[in-house]
Amino acid sequence: MRLSKNKFKEDLIKKLEKERATNIDEASELDIYYALGSLIRDYIAENWLRTNEEYIKNAKKQVYYFSMEFLMGKLLVNNLMNLGIKHICEEALKELNMDLDKIEELEKDQGLGNGGLGRLAACFMDSMASIGVPGHGCGIRYRYGLFEQRIIDGYQVEFPDKWLQNKNVWEIRRKERAVEVKFGGNVRVIEENGKLDFIHENYESILAVPYDTPVVGYKNKLVNTLRLFSAEAIKKDFDFSYFNRGQYMKAFEYKHSVEAISEVLYPNDAFEAGRNLRLKQEYFLVSAGIQSIMRTYKRLGKSIDDFHEYIAIHINDTHPALAIPELMRILMDEEGLGWDEAWRITTNTISYTNHTIMSEALEKWDVDMFKNLLPRIYMIVDEINERFCRELWNNKYHGDFEKICQMAVIAHNEIRMAHLAIVGSHSINGVAKLHTELLKKQELKEFYQYYSYKFNNKTNGISHRRWLLKANPELSKLINDTIGKGWINLPNQLSKLLKYKDDPVFKEKVHEIKQKNKIKLANMIREKHGIEVDPNSIFDIHAKRLHEYKRQLLNVFHIMNLYNKLIENPELDIYPRTFIFGGKAASSYFMAKQVIKLINTLAYKVNNDKRIKDKIKIVFMENYGVTLAEHMIPAANVSEQISTTTKEASGTGNMKFMMNGAITIATLDGANIDIKNAVGEENIVIFGLNEKEFLELYRNGTYNSIELCNTDIRLKKILNQLRGGFFPVKDDEFSIIYHSLTKHNDEFFVLKDFDSYVKAQERIDKLYRNISKWTEMSIVNIGSSGIFSSDRTICEYATGIWKTNLCDRHY
Numbered sequence: 001m002r003l004s005k006n007k008f009k010e011d012l013i014k015k016l017e018k019e020r021a022t023n024i025d026e027a028s029e030l031d032i033y034y035a036l037g038s039l040i041r042d043y044i045a046e047n048w049l050r051t052n053e054e055y056i057k058n059a060k061k062q063v064y065y066f067s068m069e070f071l072m073g074k075l076l077v078n079n080l081m082n083l084g085i086k087h088i089c090e091e092a093l094k095e096l097n098m099d100l101d102k103i104e105e106l107e108k109d110q111g112l113g114n115g116g117l118g119r120l121a122a123c124f125m126d127s128m129a130s131i132g133v134p135g136h137g138c139g140i141r142y143r144y145g146l147f148e149q150r151i152i153d154g155y156q157v158e159f160p161d162k163w164l165q166n167k168n169v170w171e172i173r174r175k176e177r178a179v180e181v182k183f184g185g186n187v188r189v190i191e192e193n194g195k196l197d198f199i200h201e202n203y204e205s206i207l208a209v210p211y212d213t214p215v216v217g218y219k220n221k222l223v224n225t226l227r228l229f230s231a232e233a234i235k236k237d238f239d240f241s242y243f244n245r246g247q248y249m250k251a252f253e254y255k256h257s258v259e260a261i262s263e264v265l266y267p268n269d270a271f272e273a274g275r276n277l278r279l280k281q282e283y284f285l286v287s288a289g290i291q292s293i294m295r296t297y298k299r300l301g302k303s304i305d306d307f308h309e310y311i312a313i314h315i316n317d318t319h320p321a322l323a324i325p326e327l328m329r330i331l332m333d334e335e336g337l338g339w340d341e342a343w344r345i346t347t348n349t350i351s352y353t354n355h356t357i358m359s360e361a362l363e364k365w366d367v368d369m370f371k372n373l374l375p376r377i378y379m380i381v382d383e384i385n386e387r388f389c390r391e392l393w394n395n396k397y398h399g400d401f402e403k404i405c406q407m408a409v410i411a412h413n414e415i416r417m418a419h420l421a422i423v424g425s426h427s428i429n430g431v432a433k434l435h436t437e438l439l440k441k442q443e444l445k446e447f448y449q450y451y452s453y454k455f456n457n458k459t460n461g462i463s464h465r466r467w468l469l470k471a472n473p474e475l476s477k478l479i480n481d482t483i484g485k486g487w488i489n490l491p492n493q494l495s496k497l498l499k500y501k502d503d504p505v506f507k508e509k510v511h512e513i514k515q516k517n518k519i520k521l522a523n524m525i526r527e528k529h530g531i532e533v534d535p536n537s538i539f540d541i542h543a544k545r546l547h548e549y550k551r552q553l554l555n556v557f558h559i560m561n562l563y564n565k566l567i568e569n570p571e572l573d574i575y576p577r578t579f580i581f582g583g584k585a586a587s588s589y590f591m592a593k594q595v596i597k598l599i600n601t602l603a604y605k606v607n608n609d610k611r612i613k614d615k616i617k618i619v620f621m622e623n624y625g626v627t628l629a630e631h632m633i634p635a636a637n638v639s640e641q642i643s644t645t646t647k648e649a650s651g652t653g654n655m656k657f658m659m660n661g662a663i664t665i666a667t668l669d670g671a672n673i674d675i676k677n678a679v680g681e682e683n684i685v686i687f688g689l690n691e692k693e694f695l696e697l698y699r700n701g702t703y704n705s706i707e708l709c710n711t712d713i714r715l716k717k718i719l720n721q722l723r724g725g726f727f728p729v730k731d732d733e734f735s736i737i738y739h740s741l742t743k744h745n746d747e748f749f750v751l752k753d754f755d756s757y758v759k760a761q762e763r764i765d766k767l768y769r770n771i772s773k774w775t776e777m778s779i780v781n782i783g784s785s786g787i788f789s790s791d792r793t794i795c796e797y798a799t800g801i802w803k804t805n806l807c808d809r810h811y
């Protein structure tokens with residue numbers, strides 16, 4: 001947008017007066033933040049309205065991205081950037097003696113997600129708006145997002161994330177557009193003239209109130225919508241019937257039980273707890289979302305038969321898979337369509353992304369619980385199952401009960417959400433090549449054989465605008481000065497940097513910027529954690545959710561080994577290294593929490609041991625989230641992507657790090673493979689078993705972790721150190737870790753890959769000593785990262801799955 005500095009100042013001052021009843025001299029930083037937020041929303045409003053009007057007028061096909069998680073982070077600077085007024089605003093604030101960075105600090109992260117899946121949804125929002133896909137997010141407005149993590153005495157302790165404590169300047173509450181979501185009760189079936197009517201009665205009604213947040217496209221005047229629903233009691237503040245009977249507390253209990261639905265995000269990453277409240281949340285999201293879409297669709301005045309021509313609904317993993325029976329219910333019970341017609345529309349509308357092959361993440365619901373909570377939806381799922389099983393029997397597996405049972409949507413008294421999602425959608429995609437291949441060959445083999453045409457791959461991506469342009473302004477400026485700004489719209493143009501990889505001046509600048517970013521992070525570490533780290537050491541960062549398969553433990557064992565070697569020989573020639581960790585563990589995941597305790601215990605020991613002369617330092621940064629990631633990633637020299645191969649579907653942190661010039665140390669897993677292909681083997685450090693070796697060893701069951709420990713004296717020593725005496729903790733503090741690696745045969749092959757990992761780390765040590773070569777590798781990584789922009793991913797979804805307007809940009 002066009003805006004002058006003076007006009008901006010004027011507007012801001014007016015806002016301060018009108019909305020904060022203060023003037024520029026008296027205003028606090030918080031006043032400025034609120035006034036600025038409100039002003040920016042005003043700037044956005046016109047284009048928001050116009051975008052919506054245009055969508056309706058031209059009846060453009062709309063995409064609705066249903067997700068239980070949206071990990072948006074902060075929006076202020078992103079919005080300024082996308083409006084094209086960041087610079088003006090920054091300058092104007094400076095003239096008013098204010099600092100945009102300081103003001104940004106006041107904004108709370110919108111942390112309504114656990115990790116990769118939620119952040120992917122957020123990157124997709126940015127890309128859809130920026131490349132012009134009419135796509136909107138649909139989710140839950142949790143009152144508490146992912147818990148705030150504090151480290152107390154080395155342990156993770158969870159505190160509520162009160163992100164809504166202060167006003168959320170971006171959202172608009174739209175009470176008038178609230179819809180009713182029904183739970184429980186029973187269904188009465190009436191037959192009239194040979195037609196069945198399903199009357200849902202005695203249910204509990206809950207109001208789903210939408211809160212809309214604008215999603216601003218990058219300098220294109222397009223504003224999509226992220227709609228998050230909040231659960232509210234219908235009967236005003238509490239149930240009057242209880243109140244009138246004098247049961248005052250019960251009235252509030254009712255209110256609280258309703259609001260519990262959107263109270264808090266489940267803190268599990270790739271693990272489903274199968275709880276009643278979670279099922280309620282999932283149905284709440286899809287019912288509210290689809291009803292709200294239906295209302296918009298009606299305004300188009302198109303026939304219901306063509307619904308799928310104008311609407312695409314994408315489900316982010318199986319969490320919103322009840323969109324399938326819910327859309328069926330609305331089409332049949334409310335729009336009066338027959339089953340076949342409703343099924344045709346539903347399956348053509350819905351598409352599904354699978355994000356993991358880990359069995360503990362597969363959602364299954366107990367039939368009785370499901371039936372009680374969602375009686376009508378259960379009937380529909382049951383019918384879907386009946387028809388699907390009959391079809392299998394007739395078309396392919398006549399008489400093969402076992403196969404049919406294996407593929408059924410309902411079996412063994414459980415509803416399998418992945419099967420429902422596959423049967424009820426027209427597209428199933430994995431998130432990286434290897435992951436999609438594994439789905440086809442292994443996890444969903446039967447379905448692939450039956451529905452091969454539905455399966456496809458869409459390799460994940462990240463918003464290069466957030467993760468490079470915003471997170472690393474100095475590097476972005478250097479890129480602009482070197483190759484122009486074209487990469488911001490066409491990230492593949494980053495490849496123009498490749499020809500500068502040998503240019504000494506450019507290399508020096510890239511190196512300098514990395515150093516500056518490292519100094520900033522080092523300062524942050526000193527302020528937050530009181531640990532002094534050397535910006536000239538290698539910054540080796542492992543930041544992601546704590547999970548056994550992500551193998552933070554492998555990293556820890558490498559550090560323990562290094563430490564043991566240094567104690568034996570303090571003169572050992574290693575390049576000084578700072579190992580930095582960040583990540584949350586699910587609150588009920590004891591093993592992962594003990595790994596956090598181990599990292600912190602080791603950090604304390606190593607950081608305070610004078611004998612090793614500061615050659616290694618360890619930092620666990622508290623409360624990893626989007627904003628912290630924006631500080632950590634630009635400062636990384638080494639990116640740790642060391643999952644057990646086949647377990648990480650894609651990973652997206654890996655892409656963020658390489659885009660910021662870190663060198664990846666990686667297993668051949670998920671999108672690491674694609675990164676390797678993009679940068680070339682010489683610009684990444686690969687180690688560990690590959691997929692074939694892993695699967696073979698896994699299947700033939702010959703791996704014996706204890707034997708390995710007994711033959712590798714380094715491992716033997718490390719495992720002994722876990723057991724007592726070495727660390728100042730109770731003797732059995734780390735016994736869960738010890739047993740997982742010995743008694744339970746090291747399910748994630750930490751010990752198996754140890755030797756190879758140590759050697760890979762030695763390669764890193766060697767490589768970094770030649771800083772010129774290292775910087776060259778770093779430039780190749782940045783220059784090859786364009787393909788990992790979510791603009792490319794979204795373009796592929798739009799053309800390949802959603803069939804919305806085609807992308808004319810080339811990614």
Ligand code: CJB
Pocket residue numbers: 114115116117118120269270271317355356361431460648649650651652670
């Ligand atoms: N993923 O974050 C989650 N949560 C889940 O429940 C299942 C998977 C992650 O999704 C990311 C986005 O696709 C992937 O990059 C990552 O590998 C996967 O673990």
